[in-house]
Amino acid sequence: MSEWAPKRFWKTTTVDAVEGGFAVQLDGRGVKTPAKTPLVVPTRGLADAIAAEWEAQEDKVDPATMPFTRTSNSALDKVTLQHAAVADMLAAYGDSDLLCYRADHPEELVDRQAAGWDPLLAWAAQDLDAPLAARTGVIHAPQDPEALENLRAQVHAQTPFQLAAFHDLVAMSGSLVVAFAVARGRLDAQDGWELSRIDELWNEEQWGADEEATETANYKQGEFLHAARFHALASEGVKG
Structure with missing residues (x-):
């Protein structure tokens, strides 16, 4: 049937x-x-x-x-009703942002991360007033509380429609900084997506692509690019 x-x-x-x-x-x-x-x-x-x-x-x-x-429905039926909770959840990514956790080897990957991510952290420090420190390894180390509060305020300042799209920009990339860079026009959406996948692309180069992982990545890419377009349309003439 x-x-x-x-x-x-x-x-x-x-x-x-x-x-x-x-x-x-x-x-x-x-x-x-x-x-x-x-x-x-x-x-x-x-x-x-x-x-x-x-x-x-x-x-x-x-x-x-x-x-x-679909995203507009989510903005009205979900985000509008729990705006503060959604904003807090997304702002929390700042304390464990993807761009801050670096490999210590091999040298080519270390250099690739630095080339792609250091300029974004410098941009965040200046334009978002949120200097975040990079560190080696995956063990969590807290960021500066003032920087996190500045990020939190800017997440909360977004409208429900902006925040509905911003959710996917953050969740699909794992990076609050990448999400802001795309939303603010610092990065093209495709470039933002690729920068968020430096580690995955490196692994594919070394070991080959996994079919299931590629399918998942393609789905996330589509959601990320849609979210960027939605955020741009929802932001026409709107500050946030």
């Missing part, structure tokens, strides 16, 4: 300015989230991306092909 999916029931898909932002309308009726919250988003660009997903649906509606709708 095939999995049930709702059929397309509308003819026209439009975007309209409404109180609080922009709404996607299907035959004049606003789209709602799974929790029945009106799907009102903060920017026209984000609404246009959502509308394009709905317009692309043919006979049956396939949520798997609607990432902008």
Whole structure:
């Protein structure tokens, strides 16, 4: 038996300015989230991306092909309701940021990490007012509390829509600094993704690629690149 999916029931898909932002309308009726919250988003660009997903649906509606709708639903139904908890969880990555834990050998990997990650830590120290110290090995060593508090404040300053995307930028890369660098335009999303995978790419070069690991990495890459695009659209004209 095939999995049930709702059929397309509308003819026209439009975007309209409404109180609080922009709404996607299907035959004049606003789209709602799974929790029945009106799907009102903060920017026209984000609404246009959502509308394009709905317009692309043919006979049956396939949520798997609607990432902008999905992330917007998450922003409204989840992040808005627990913004502080989500922000605290993401800010905690600053104390164990991927970029701060370095190999001690071989020399080529040590040099590759330094070349890719040192400029980002320097950027974080200046632009985020958060100097983080690199160390060798994987044993946790606390970072400067003031730097962590500065990072925490900047995570909390994001809107629910920004934070919904920022969550995936952090979780998929393992780095708060990489996430901020992509969100602030310091890094192209693809470059940010590749810098977060220096260790994995090194191992692939030495031992070859594992099919399952590659499949997982490809999925995470797609989520990371989508999150970067979503964050950019949600940030049009918005500080954060």
